[in-house]
Structures are given as structure tokens and as C-alpha cells.
Amino acid sequence: MADLACVNGELMAPEQATVPIYDRGFLFGDSVYEVCRIYDGRCWLEADHLVRLKRSLKELEFPPYDLDRLVARIYRTIRASYVKEGLVYVQVTRGVAPRTHAFPNPPVEPTEVIIVRPYDDASSAALRETGVPVVTRPDIRWKRCDIKTTNLLGNVLANESAHREGAYEAVLIDADGKVTEATHTSLLWVRDGRIEGTPEGPEILIGMTRHLTQRLAKKVGIPFVEAQVTLPELLAADEAFLVGTSTEVMPVATVDGKSIGAGKPGPITRRLQQAYKDELAAWLAEGASYESKKAPASVS
Incomplete structure (x- = not known):
């Protein structure tokens, strides 16, 4: 049971995960995120969090984004990590494009990062x-x-x-x-x-x-x-x-x-x-x- 990342669908250790320097999340904070608590290998209030993520994407005028695929990747990452009690962090950026304030036109593929890690609630x-x-x-x-x-x-x-x-x-x-x-x-x-x-x-x-x-x-x-x-x-x-x-x-x-x-x-x-x-x-x-x-x- 250890931290595990999933970047654009690829599983890896968090220390091996990278994003390009031209990613708009890195350059502008042009990204949205959610954090869910994991109990017994499942995401608590997950439907609520996904509704809010959907709203955040819409408010920032992101192009269409497949949340069903995201959910599948979240659970694949949880299962591969063997984390039963933990947290899952999800971040979606507008993607990689030459640095300019205006949105990429045409739109580029978003960057998707999922991080699953154990959480000890004792303290x-x-x-x-x-x-x-x-x-x-x-x-x-x-x-x-x-x-x-x-x-x-x-x-x-x-x-x-x-x-x-x-x-x-x-x-x-x-x-x-x-x-x-x-x-x-x-x-x-x-x-x-x-x-x-x-x-x-x-x-x-x-x-x-x-x-x-x-x-x-x-x-x-x-x-x-x-x-x-x-x-x-x-x-x-x-x-x-x-x-x-x-x-x-x-x-x-x-x-x-x-x-x-x-x-x-x-x-x-x-x-x-x-x-x-x-x-x-x-x-x-x-x-x-x-x-x-x-x-x-x-x-x-």
C-alpha cells in the first residue's frame, strides 16, 4: 500500500510523474481539482465531487471532458495502490500549449493527474x-x-x-x-x-x-x-x-x-x-x- 499516480491514464510512482513546462496548469494555474476521501477502497461523496468538478470545468470554459473515463481511472489507481483508507487527488489542466494568456485555439488535450495515497485519521x-x-x-x-x-x-x-x-x-x-x-x-x-x-x-x-x-x-x-x-x-x-x-x-x-x-x-x-x-x-x-x-x- 503506497502512493500511486496516474497521469493521462498511465500508472506510475508519484516521484516518476512529470508534466511539460508548457502545461497551463503549471504556468497559469489554469486547472481545477477535487479531493475525495477513500473509505474501504471507495470514494466518499464521489457523485457530489464529480458534479462540482463538472461545474468547475464549465465555469472555466474547458472543452468537453469525459468524467466516466476519469472515474474508471480513479478506481483503477485505487485498486493498483491497494489503498483502503486514504485520499484521492484529481487535477485537470487545460493542457500543453505555447505560453500565451488566451486559450489554445484549437483546444488541446487536457492534462489529467490522479494521486492516491493512504491517510491516517488518528490525529x-x-x-x-x-x-x-x-x-x-x-x-x-x-x-x-x-x-x-x-x-x-x-x-x-x-x-x-x-x-x-x-x-x-x-x-x-x-x-x-x-x-x-x-x-x-x-x-x-x-x-x-x-x-x-x-x-x-x-x-x-x-x-x-x-x-x-x-x-x-x-x-x-x-x-x-x-x-x-x-x-x-x-x-x-x-x-x-x-x-x-x-x-x-x-x-x-x-x-x-x-x-x-x-x-x-x-x-x-x-x-x-x-x-x-x-x-x-x-x-x-x-x-x-x-x-x-x-x-x-x-x-x-
């Missing part, structure tokens, strides 16, 4: 029991955060700054003083018995685990509403938590050193954690996947 599982510290940073990202592109330097700088302070994540604050999201997770909070989150739009990524959280909240009878809050309003929340592909449901204990609620996982966060575990267990018991169901996925 994250421990943090879910205690909660994590986060800090706030200015949101300096571009204005289309709803597209999952590899243009992540704003996220990277904020996250690195947070790590230097010993924080788990950085919560981003826009120019108007409103909370948007975290650098690689969705931020949600609890006020008056309801879960709240920043309204979906260009300012935040469409989070697959956030969408799952909304469904789980409805299932267990917890209201979920969209709301914009300032940092002082966030600090006054009863609870806060992060959700993401590998993060799952992670309680936030402190923001900028100030306790959220009691400074430990709250009751609604705990209910969502249990609902997440139950949903995952039911999915694993069902044993079906996008690959076996073969839902239509090609982009046109």
Missing part, C-alpha cells in the same frame, strides 16, 4: 474530541472562490501563518469585516439552536461536506440557515465547527485565543459528529459507488 480523530484553535486572517483570494481551481496562494499564505501560531486553521475575513470561510474547510457556527453558514456565492467554495452537513442537520431536526456575521458575532456564537473532506466535523474551541461557547465541543456539534458517523456506516454497508451505478457524467 484528526483525537482533535475532534477536544476541538481546535483557529485564527483569523484577511481574505485576499480572487473573486471566484466558488470554482475549485488550483489558484490557492491566498489560502496557502493564510494557512501557513496560522500554523506558525500553532493554530489548526485560518478563518478568513473579507474587506467588509464579514466571515467567509476557512482556508481549506467550511466554517459553520451555532446560534440560538440553529446552524449557520456564510451564504453560497462567489465568495466561498461550494463545500461537499457542508452540503452533507445540511442534509444531516435536516435529518436530526436542527435548523440550518445562511447568514453573514462579523468576527465579534462569530466570537459570541454558542458553538463553531469546521467541515471538510478529511476534517469531517471538527469542533472549534477558540478563535484568536478566545473561547467559543465553553471552549469545547458543543451538543449540536456532537450530534452532527454522530450523524456523520451513522451516514458513513450506512453508506459503507450499502456497498454501492458511482463507478458501479454508472450515472451519466460526461461534460458537454
